[in-house]
Amino acid sequence: MQVNESNIVANEEFRPKIVAFCCNWCSYAGADLAGNNRLAYPADIKIIRVPCSCRVNPMFILRAFQRGADGVILCGCHPGDCHYTSGNYYTRRRMAMLFSMLNYLGIEKERTRVEWVSAAEGAKFAATMQDFAEKVKALGPNKRLEDLRCKQ
Amino acid sequence: MQRIGVFVCWCGSNIAATVDVHAVAEAAKLEPGVVFSTDYQYMCSQAGQNMIIDAVKEHKLTGLVICSCSPRMHEATFRKTAANAGINPYMVEIANIREQCSWVHKDMPTGTEKAIILAKAAIAKVHLNTPLTPGESKVTKRALVIGGGIAGIQTALDIADAGYPVDIVEKEPTIGGKMAQLDKTFPTLDCAACILTPKMVDAAQNENIRIISYAKVEEVGGFVGNFHVKIRKKARFVNEDVCTGCGLCTEKCPQKKVPNAFNLNMDNHRAIYIPFAQAVPKVAVIDPDYCNMLKNGKCGVCAKVCTAGAIDYKQEDQIIEEDYGAIVAATGYNPISVEKFDEFAYSQSKDVITSLEFERLTNAAGPTAGKLLRPSDGEHPHTIVFVQCVGSRCASCAGKGKEYCSKICCMYTAKHAMLVRDKYPDTEVYVFYIDVRTPGKNFDEFYRRAVEEYGVHYIKGMVGKVTPENGKLKVQASDLLADRQLHIDADLVVLAAAIEPDKSARPLATMLTASMDTNDFFTEAHPKLRPVESPTAGIFLSGACQGPKDIPETVSQASAAAAKVIGLLSKNTLKGNPCVAQSDELMCNGCSSCANVCPYGAITYVNKEFRMPDRTTKVRRVASVNPAVCQGCGACTVACPSGAMDLNGFKNNQIMAEVDAICK
Amino acid sequence: MEKNKTAALREQILRASGVNPKKCMRCGKCSGTCPAYDEMEYHPHQFVYMVETGNIEPLLHSESVYKCLSCFACVERCPRGVEPAKLIEALCAAVTRPQGANHMTPDDIPALLDEDLPQQAIVSALRKYMK
Amino acid sequence: MQTVTRETLLDKASALLASGEVSRVLGWKKGEFAYDVTPAVFESAEEMEKDFVYDIFSGANFSKYLIKETAKEGKVLVFLKPCDSYSFNQLLTEHRFDREKVYAIGIPCDGMMDASTVKALAPEGLVSAERDGDNLVIHTLYDGDKILPYADNLPDRCRHCKSKKVVAYDEMLGENGDVVDSHRFDEVAELEAMSEDARFAFWQNELSRCIRCNACRDVCPACTCEKCVFDNPKSGVENKAISDSYEEKMFHIIRAFHVAGRCTDCGECSRVCPQNIPLHLLNRKFIYDIDRNYGDYMAGAEEGSRAPLVNYKTEDPEAADVLERGDK
Known part of the structure; x- marks a missing residue:
């Protein structure tokens, strides 16, 4: 069954669904800068704006996978540069723990990522997204953390 | 059910070129709750905004989705539009289909497909938006200026002149800063002390200014309008109020x-x-x-x-606590240490000095009473070599220099060279430069005078090596225009050292939650449009702590910062950000996880009585958020295991609705 | 054709040396610091500039490429990390390698030594000619 | 050697009840079978004399019950084994009950059996089991007595005991022990050493047995929310039953995450799981990760300590680095 399914997917080009959580002050602005500079990255990336990376609850990430996301990336200010002083330090611990746990459960570690992108790093934002999308695409669809009911 | 209106902006061709805006508007119509959807050339224009207002009235809209540029650009605009249309400004969501869609995706089908998904996510979110009203907080009408150099003094004087009390905290025993150490100032050559000391006296005598010298800021709490600051005033072992300064x-x-x-x-x-x-x-x-x-x-x-009886050997550090409405960072700069540049032999010879040392050597109040004498033997130097860009524009010298241009060196070196030639015409003066940068009023004329009237030898090239030998300094340098290598026997070598932010700035920035760049200069809220504000509300920047600056620039920035402070202090109350955390008391466990992560101390605990389903009452410890203090980061919402803590404007269910819409 | 050849040579030298001459801000500190300056027809900063502009031919025919002592003072002191000495070394290799004749064996070297030759120059010679 | 017996505890409790010092006792109560000892609240010495047991099945951790019991009038007497005392401290740290309303008696512990472990040793006709010196004696209907070494047959949580030290008490009975090293992370390390695919297969097999009875949550002394997010329709993740393999993963990941840095590794979750899912391996993974990346931390070892996930250091490792280590 599993094998057949992946064969079908291989026939038409697989386009991953990727959710990018970006903090309002650095990474979202970095994404805007990538736009200002017309730095292309795959349209598979969809950005959700949060005030700070520390607003991202592990439940949101699991929810994204449940609903069919193939990768989730979380971007925030560089450590030390958090608009709220310490938010990204908490993020760093939380996400390190969560992603480590997901990997412990056998979820491919390339499906999750934390990246620090400042408001000045438009090029880094685009390059990061490009790279992440490629890695996720290479992994193929997320099967290990999906809710079949959510697939049409 | 909300009645949602969707407005898709073309942004001229910025969006419309790669996104089929009409298709986006049509697709939005199919979403539940959307009762009106349209596209228009410039949504942010007056006509576009009027269109929104009309649609709100005609279709009785309760929520708006604008598919346009980044919310960082026009969220405020459309919130105002919503308010003008009579609905709560926080019932607006922006789908960023320009910066994050049309500008980064090249073909129409891709762009359109993504724009539709982004629109759907915004629609899903706005369904769950609730009207929000910003809280108000009072403004403490007192300002704090950190740093008592010319920047801090000017800022304080301007704020005080507007009638607001202001404290200057200076880490040295006296205010004055770097400018007090300078001899003359370019391009007019008036003496630094003559123009600075009157300002220092003004500051001391101004009844609105309190100078807290020999002190440093230890702790900063609070937020714009309501900072609470702890200042440690070091023991000077002399009673300041009694000492007459007789000396x-x-x-x-x-x-x-x-x-x-x-x-x-x-x-x-x-x-x-x-x-x-x-x-x-x-x-x-x-x-x-x-x-x-x-x-x-x-x-x-x-x-x-001491006839005044001012000496007090038992004096201890004193902690001053004070509330402020605004804080100005004016921590200034320092020359970098040039010891690591072995080729210039700074640590080998006393006669290799920095430009700031040169200032003291030519200053009438300096160690030589203003006579230019070699530090090694007290002799008058006959050949002086000035080296520019020592550590500035230095990309490869990790840990030694700075990548940026220090901006002030070209001018002060021209000044030094000119002054030497003026006072001691028998002295040969060489200036080695990479470029001479003189953008400023009367600056280039000043430099040309040094060359043309005073006969300073400007040589395009760089000193490669300085070797102390028989009481002389052998200078080996290139003359690029003549294409030859020069060997000069100099008596004195003056290094124009790069300047860097004062070391105290980094810990201060952390306390102020103000951001800094990699060079430890404070970051401005906007590099062009808000150059004297930090991104953190209520924190302002004055002088060289924001970037290398000469005196005229420092003073203008200082006054600009003061104007911003005055603008803030003139308000009685500030409207806060309504997107703050909120605790559901029925679900709160009182575990303190949220309070542990809150960077602002906005969460306190109260014991509250609850009516239980069995009609008994129970007293429980529950969290309570001070909306005036909360800045809305959301750290608490994740720390809370029961989900009792949520963030207005970015509620759990709103973000999950966005996730769902994107992953559909 | 000639243009293409120069471009290819330039590319080869840049790749071999790992130097990016665009980083040069023309301060001249390399030439200010060079102990072999007076021996050279073309000087370190000129090497960088001429390679950047593709004016390589004169350098190949100049003795200057052999005059560099490989003391690396210019590399050490260049504020922009351009590393002129590495560029000169690459040029030297470009001259000596295709001609073949200039290859020396370690046995040839003792005969060429004289007492005043600094040790650094000997080591440098071995580096250059052995390549 | 357990020097504390049922009688010691009974005498102590009776005296405290008689003096009015405490009005209730949290203790173990005998059940239908010898091996299903359950937690109970006793209000009189008579009740205790009748039903109170203290034997090899008295393993239940009482700390969580204090939240409810301290809300009532009067003081509660509670017996704390070493691992219970960690939960006790953790709950105090989180302000979950009033310390003034508890009289805590620390008792040493040498490992407690649980029903499923003993049942596994004697699948047919189990009657009862007891400890005789270093041996475990199992009485069965058909095969007579089985005698096995006690220590070797303890359930996982006691074989990997983290501490024999009672860290919070008003009065200690018997001799207090020390923190011990029992290689409790070995199993986690073994799993970490497996390939992603193998790990996935392992957990898929384990977690797919979950029936969402919520026993792990209900027994967990760290899961004390007034209302669990999974029961709260407003949370957006409410679900009370399973209909897809995703949900048990979601539930167990979130549960482990919510107790991360707060879990005292008491092992109750695995003890009560009717499907024998090794849930403690999830919690231990977090503890192991926390110890390796942020410094050793034992929740509940000290009252008032700041849990690692509500704390940070500026030099913490990046998520990517933590993942690399987990992969080795």
Whole structure:
């Protein structure tokens, strides 16, 4: 069954669904800068704006996978540069723990990522997204953390 | 159910070129709750905004989705539009289909497909939006200026002139900063002390200004309008209110070998000293590292000679706590240490000096009483070589130099060269430069005068090596235009060292939650449009702590920062950000996880009585958020295991609705 | 054709040396610091500039490429990390390698030594000619 | 050697009840079978004399019950084994009950059996089991007595005991022990050493047995929310039953995450799981990760300590680095 399914997917080009959580002050602005500079990255990336990376609850990430996301990336200010002083330090611990746990459960570690992108790093934002999308695409669809009911 | 209106902007061709805006508007119509959807050339224009207002009225819209540029650009605009249309401004969501869609995706099908998904996510979110009203907080009408150099003094004077009390915290025993150490100032050559010291006196005498010298900021709490600051005033072992500044003690103290920091350690002062004659406050200070009385209890001469009885060996550090509405960082700069540049032999020869040392050597109040004498033998130097860009524009010298241009060196070196030639025409002066940068009023004319009228030898090239030999400094350098290597026997070499932010700035920035760049200069809220504000509300920037600056620029920035502070302090209340955390008391466990992560201390706990389903009452400890203090980061919402804590404007269910819409 | 050849040579030298001459801000510190300056027809900063502009031919025919002592003072002191000495070394290799004749064996070297030759120059010679 | 017996505890409790010092006792109560000892609240010495047991099945951790019991009038007497005392401290740290309303008696512990472990040793006709010196004696209907070494047959949580030290008490009975090293992370390390695919297969097999009875949550002394997010329709993740393999993963990941840094590794979750899912391996993974990346931390070892996930250091490792280590 599993094998057949992946064969079908291989026939038409697989386009991953990727959710990018970006903090309002650095990474979202970095994404805007990538736009200002017309730095292309795959349209598979969809950005959700949060005030700070520390607003991202592990439940949101699991929810994204449940609903069919193939990768989730979380971007925030560089450590030390958090608009709220310490938010990204908490993020760093939380996400390190969560992603480590997901990997412990056998979820491919390339499906999750934390990246620090400042408001000045438009090029880094685009390059990061490009790279992440490629890695996720290479992994193929997320099967290990999906809710079949959510697939049409 | 909300009645949602969707407005898709073309942004001329910025969006419309890669996104089929009409298709987006049509697709939005199919979403539940959307009762109106349209596209328009410029949504942010007056006509576009009127269109929104009309649609709100006609279709009785309760929520708006604008598919346009980044919310960082026009969220505020459309919130105002919503308010004008009579609905709560927080019922607006922006789908960013320009910066994050049309500008980064090249073909129409891809762009359109993504734009539709982004629109759907915004629609899903706005369904769950609730009207929000910003809270108000009072403004403490007092400002704090950190740093008492020319930047801090000017800012404080301007704020005080507008009628607001202001405190200057200065880490040295006197205000004045770097400018007090300078001799003359370019391009007019008026003496620094003549124009600075009157301002220092003004600051001291202004009844709205309190100078807290020999002090540092230790703790900053609160937020714009309501900062609470703890200042540690170091013990100077002299009662500031009693000391008359007569200076008798500084002549009688037997400990004579204390390096004089004000003269960059080129001479000594006593263990009790007044940094310089025009110091403000003009009060003596005892250096505890050198004072015999403080070290081993044997001496007490200063106390004996002091007729005012101001000496107090038992004085301790004093903590001053004060509330402020605004804080200005004016921490200034320092020249970098040039010791690591071995080729210039700074640590090998006393006659290789930095430009700031040169200032002291030519200053009438300096160690040589203004006579330009070689530090090694006190002789008059006949050949002087100035080296520009020592450590500036230095991309590869990791840990040694700075990648940026220090901006002020070209001009002060021209000044030094000119002054030497003016006072001592028998001296040959060489200036090695990479580029001479003179953008400023009368700056290039000034530099040309140095060359044309004063005969300073400007050589395009760089000094490669300085070797001390037989009391001379052998300077090996390139002359690029003549295409030859020069060997000059110099008596004095002056290095124009790069400047860097003061070391105290980094810890201060952390306390202020103000951001910094990689060079430790404070970041401005906008590099062009908000150059004197930090991104953190209520924190302002004055002078070289924001970037290298000369005096005229520093003073203009200082006054600009003051204007911003005055604007803030003139308000009685500030409207807060309504997107703050909120605790559901029925679900709160009172576990304190949220309070542990809150960077602002916005969460407190109260014991509250609850009616239980069985009609008994129960007292429970529950979290309560102070909306005036909360900045809305959301750290608490994730720390809370029960999900009792949520963030207005970015509620759990709103973000999950977005996730769902994107992953559908 | 000639243009293409120069471009290819330039590319080869840049790749071999790992130097990016665009980083040069023309301060001249390399030439200010060079102990072999007076021996050279073309000087370190000129090497960088001429390679950047593709004016390589004169350098190949100049003795200057052999005059560099490989003391690396210019590399050490260049504020922009351009590393002129590495560029000169690459040029030297470009001259000596295709001609073949200039290859020396370690046995040839003792005969060429004289007492005044600094040790650094000997080591440098070995580096250059052995390549 | 357990020097504390049922009688010691009974005498102590009776005296405290008689003096009015405490009005209730949290203790173990005998059940239908010898091996299903359950937690109970006793209000009189008579009740205790009748039903109170203290034997090899008295393993239940009482700390969580204090939240409810301290809300009532009067003081509660509670017996704390070493691992219970960690939960006790953790709950105090989180302000979950009033310390003034508890009289805590610390008792040493040498490992407690649980029903499923003993049942596994004697699948047919189990009657009862007891400890005789270093041996475990199992009485069965058909095969007579089985005698096995006690220590070797303890359930996982006691074989990997983290501490024999009672860290919070008003009065200690018997001799207090020390923190011990029992290689409790070995199993986690073994799993970490497996390939992603193998790990996935392992957990898929384990977690797919979950029936969402919520026993792990209900027994967990760290899961004390007034209302669990999974029961709260407003949370957006509410679900009370399973209909897809995703949900048990979601539930167990979130549960482990919510107790991360707060879990005292008491092992109750695995003890009560009717499907024998090794849930403690999830919690231990977090503890192991926390110890390796942020410094050793034992929740509940000290009252008032700041849990690692509500704390940070500026030099913490990046998520990517933590993942690399987990992969080795």
